[in-house]
Amino acid sequence: MSIVVLVFLGCTGLAAAVAARVAFRLALSDGTTRARAWGAAGAAALATITDACTVGGTLELAHGHPTASRIALTVCTGAIALVLAYVAYDVTGPTVAPAGGAPTTGLSRPKRLAAAATTFTSTFIVHALVLALLG
Numbered sequence: 001m002s003i004v005v006l007v008f009l010g011c012t013g014l015a016a017a018v019a020a021r022v023a024f025r026l027a028l029s030d031g032t033t034r035a036r037a038w039g040a041a042g043a044a045a046l047a048t049i050t051d052a053c054t055v056g057g058t059l060e061l062a063h064g065h066p067t068a069s070r071i072a073l074t075v076c077t078g079a080i081a082l083v084l085a086y087v088a089y090d091v092t093g094p095t096v097a098p099a100g101g102a103p104t105t106g107l108s109r110p111k112r113l114a115a116a117a118t119t120f121t122s123t124f125i126v127h128a129l130v131l132a133l134l135g
Contacts (some may be wrong), residue, residue: 001062002061002064004062004064004065005056005062008052010060011052012039012048012049012053012056014025014054015041015043015048016044016045016046016048016049016052019044019045019046019047019048019072020041020042020044020045022044023037023040023043023044023045024037024038024040024043026040026109026110027041027110028111028123030108030109030110032056032110040110043114043117047117047118047120049119050124050125050134051121051122051124054121054124054125054127054128055074055124056076057128058063058070058073058077058124058127058128058131059071059074069118071129073127073131074127077108077123077124077127078124081120081123081125082121082126083117084118084120084123085116085117085119085120085123086116087114087119088112088116088119089112089113089115089116091114092106092107092111092112093105093106093107093112095105096107
């Protein structure tokens with residue numbers, strides 16, 4: 001195991017802890033119970049670890065430093081994943097009211113964030129699968 005992998009795994013652990021803490025606090029601020037807030041924290045930590053390890057796998061960190069082409073593909077995929085996550089968050093929100101009507105309600109903020117996180121993670125999983133097929 002190279003030093004790059006050790007540093008990467010350490011940073012992944014820290015990022016997962018931060019994501020869990022933020023998710024826990026957001027869930028509590030939305031009025032959920034502590035048990036549900038712990039569930040949100042666990043889901044956020046798991047998603048962070050999944051995303052980071054998928055990126056590490058696509059960059060082939062186990063073989064040393066990544067190539068420039070792998071870095072470029074991963075950065076482009078990250079940008080696409082962010083855009084798709086924003087779209088997922090936006091689409092699940094309230095809609096604009098038609099003339100003379102009331103706006104429709106969307107999903108709650110935790111569910112919208114979960115939809116965005118799922119979209120982000122799914123984009124990176126597809127990225128990893130396509131790269132594995134391409135060789």
